Amino acid sequence: MTVQIAPSILAADFARLADEAAAVAGVADWLHVDVMDGRFVPNLTFGANIIAALRGLTQQPIDVHLMVVEPERYLESFAAAGASVFTFHPEATVHVQRLLGAARAQGMLAGLALNPGSPLQLAEEVVADLDLLLIMTVNPGFGGQTYLPASSDKIRRARELLTAHGSRAFLEVDGGITSHTIATAHAAGADTFVAGNAIFTSGDPAREVRDLRRRCLVTV
Numbered sequence: 028m029t030v031q032i033a034p035s036i037l038a039a040d041f042a043r044l045a046d047e048a049a050a051v052a053g054v055a056d057w058l059h060v061d062v063m064d065g066r067f068v069p070n071l072t073f074g075a076n077i078i079a080a081l082r083g084l085t086q087q088p089i090d091v092h093l094m095v096v097e098p099e100r101y102l103e104s105f106a107a108a109g110a111s112v113f114t115f116h117p118e119a120t121v122h123v124q125r126l127l128g129a130a131r132a133q134g135m136l137a138g139l140a141l142n143p144g145s146p147l148q149l150a151e152e153v154v155a156d157l158d159l160l161l162i163m164t165v166n167p168g169f170g171g172q173t174y175l176p177a178s179s180d181k182i183r184r185a186r187e188l189l190t191a192h193g194s195r196a197f198l199e200v201d202g203g204i205t206s207h208t209i210a211t212a213h214a215a216g217a218d219t220f221v222a223g224n225a226i227f228t229s230g231d232p233a234r235e236v237r238d239l240r241r242r243c244l245v246t247v
């Protein structure tokens with residue numbers, strides 16, 4: 028299982044976005060962009076213009092996490108802006124399977140995100156349509172929260188679900204991933220790790236990315 032690290036620019040210094048993206052460019056695998064609409068989650072962030080700006084700054088895949096109602100409204104503009112992964116929450120839209128297919132048709136990877144209180148069964152009927160399954164390890168809306176311990180068992184069950192269906196989808200985790208929690212999430216079966224504050228408030232983002240990757244080798 029190849030480990031992927033996806034720094035979340037939510038924790039970056041926005042006045043120095045180009046420098047922050049450059050700091051992780053050679054070492055991280057993806058760039059994670061949290062889109063929030065103030066309705067699905069109680070916070071507002073950014074949209075297609077930031078995705079396009081980042082697209083011009085880096086070669087890395089841009090991993091877009093939509094915490095918005097009616098994510099289908101952003102499918103085409105985000106694809107045009109250069110999004111590589113389109114991940115949304117099943118409660119935010121009516122036709123989940125259709126939207127996953129539409130994301131693929133736009134040339135993006137299709138991802139489904141599950142909140143801590145959302146059952147894994149929400150992904151069960153659409154496993155074949157997934158390129159990525161995101162298990163939220165905090166309640167979404169804000170960076171800098173603490174990894175919920177109950178997540179580890181859910182990650183384990185998510186890995187079993189993917190394996191049972193012969194799925195090669197990425198199993199991503201997001202929220203409270205630090206040098207202290209990443210090994211546990213990795214041991215539970217995650218392969219793709221979003222980290223915001225751990226990376227961008229560390230003083231040396233590249234070193235932190237390397238450290239997170241190294242900690243996945245630790246047996247817990």
Ligand code: DX5
Pocket residue numbers: 035037038059061092165166167168169170171172201202203204221222223224225
């Ligand atoms: C939370 C977002 C996360 C956030 C993670 O709603 O989906 O991607 O940026 O931040 P940290 O790593 O600081 O918990």
Ligand code: ZN
Pocket residue numbers: 035059060061092201221
């Ligand atoms: Zn996120």
